[in-house]
Amino acid sequence: MAKSPKVSGAGDTALVKALADILDEAGLAELEYETADLSVRLSRVAGTAPVAAVAPVAAPAATPAAMPAPAAASSAEDMASHPGALTSPMVGTVYVAPEPDAPAFVAVGDTVKKGQTVLIVEAMKVMNPITAPTDGKIAQIMVQNGQPVEFGEVLVVIE
Amino acid sequence: MPAPSKLSLYSVDVASSSSDLAWRAAEDGAASGTAFLVGEQTAGRGRRGAVWSSARGGMYLSILLRPAIASDAFFGLSFIAALAIREELAARLVGKDVRLKWPNDVLAGGGKICGILLEARGDTVVIGTGVNIAPVMPVDGARLPPASVHDLGGLDVTPEDLAESYGRNLLARLDGFVQAGFNPVRLEWLRHCAHIEGQMRVSTGADVVEGLFVDLDSDGALVLRDDTGDLNRVTTGDVELMGRP
Numbered sequence: 001m002a003k004s005p006k007v008s009g010a011g012d013t014a015l016v017k018a019l020a021d022i023l024d025e026a027g028l029a030e031l032e033y034e035t036a037d038l039s040v041r042l043s044r045v046a047g048t049a050p051v052a053a054v055a056p057v058a059a060p061a062a063t064p065a066a067m068p069a070p071a072a073a074s075s076a077e078d079m080a081s082h083p084g085a086l087t088s089p090m091v092g093t094v095y096v097a098p099e100p101d102a103p104a105f106v107a108v109g110d111t112v113k114k115g116q117t118v119l120i121v122e123a124m125k126v127m128n129p130i131t132a133p134t135d136g137k138i139a140q141i142m143v144q145n146g147q148p149v150e151f152g153e154v155l156v157v158i159e
Numbered sequence: 160m161p162a163p164s165k166l167s168l169y170s171v172d173v174a175s176s177s178s179d180l181a182w183r184a185a186e187d188g189a190a191s192g193t194a195f196l197v198g199e200q201t202a203g204r205g206r207r208g209a210v211w212s213s214a215r216g217g218m219y220l221s222i223l224l225r226p227a228i229a230s231d232a233f234f235g236l237s238f239i240a241a242l243a244i245r246e247e248l249a250a251r252l253v254g255k256d257v258r259l260k261w262p263n264d265v266l267a268g269g270g271k272i273c274g275i276l277l278e279a280r281g282d283t284v285v286i287g288t289g290v291n292i293a294p295v296m297p298v299d300g301a302r303l304p305p306a307s308v309h310d311l312g313g314l315d316v317t318p319e320d321l322a323e324s325y326g327r328n329l330l331a332r333l334d335g336f337v338q339a340g341f342n343p344v345r346l347e348w349l350r351h352c353a354h355i356e357g358q359m360r361v362s363t364g365a366d367v368v369e370g371l372f373v374d375l376d377s378d379g380a381l382v383l384r385d386d387t388g389d390l391n392r393v394t395t396g397d398v399e400l401m402g403r404p
Contacts, residue, residue, distance in 0.1 A: 124237045127279070148394070
């Protein structure tokens with residue numbers, strides 16, 4: 001599958017730095033920023049500094065040909081091959097909490113036990129708790145509450 | 160192929176919910192077809208934290224199944240449960256139109272008479288079914304008024320009688336589904352659908368989808384046509400019927 005070229009010029013670096021500061025200050029796990037010609041997505045891998053994937057929305061006039069992609073860009077595509085990626089067993093809607101006003105099952109950085117519920121996927125009024133296959137730590141949560149998910153889509157990453 | 164499930168129905172006077180009992184039994188290795196009928200639930204549940212009014216006089220039943228199907232076919236159980244309870248209710252409400260709202264609500268007399276919620280864990284599914292037999296008070300926030308079996312003329316219906324007939328009906332349908340797949344279920348569901356050519360609004364959690372009911376898809380999804388002519392598939396949500404345009 002073709003991916004958007006990843007570029008970062010001097011202006012972009014400053015932008016990413018500013019966004020990373022916001023991510024840090026707000027204690028967020030993930031942040032997306034989009035303008036007419038640029039889309040930036042930052043995610044925090046547990047215990048590390050935020051990493052960024054910067055993709056131009058429109059093809060830029062001069063894309064550097066050999067610019068290396070960020071090492072830990074954390075799009076769902078990149079995460080699909082992660083050994084700790086937990087994927088959706090069905091098409092449906094994801095819930096991060098047992099009930100709308102209840103606290104989330106897990107947060108990034110939480111330690112989970114094998115069999116512990118981390119999310120629910122609902123389809124056709126069948127509730128499917130998604131459980132941790134092993135003991136581990138929640139490295140990333142790739143979905144938001146109420147989001148539609150496809151079969152095989154990465155939901156969380158446990159390390 | 161494993162033997163068809165046999166209904167083993169247990170009656171319990173008061174419990175938090177019939178599904179809690181079924182999951183406890185599942186953990187203890189109970190056989191497929193084990194079911195719990197509860198006289199009064201102290202914490203009856205609907206979808207996403209909604210309360211299911213569970214005063215004495217209703218049928219609150221949870222059936223534990225270990226069906227011989229892959230988990231990506233569990234959606235079909237939502238529809239066979241609806242067909243089973245619809246058939247049993249229609250047989251007891253003479254002359255009344257008893258219809259289905261996607262995916263598995265049962266409507267009669269202008270209100271909701273039955274709700275079904277399923278939960279799957281591993282190879283086990285618990286189907287929780289609540290039927291208003293005695294009249295019930297409306298629940299805050301519900302989109303439809305409640306209807307009850309007694310209000311609609313089924314005065315001699317008891318929770319025990321209905322639970323046993325429904326349980327047997329459901330298990331027979333499960334065998335059919337395992338052998339023949341979803342399409343016969345889909346066609347029968349469409350015959351009893353309350354919203355053929357109806358306008359619908361579905362709150363899916365993230366957003367609201369509106370459109371004209373077109374079909375029940377082969378994976379149980381609702382297919383709606385919006386006013387630009389685009390088809391949208393819905394797998395989850397709170398469904399509101401807007402009438403026919």
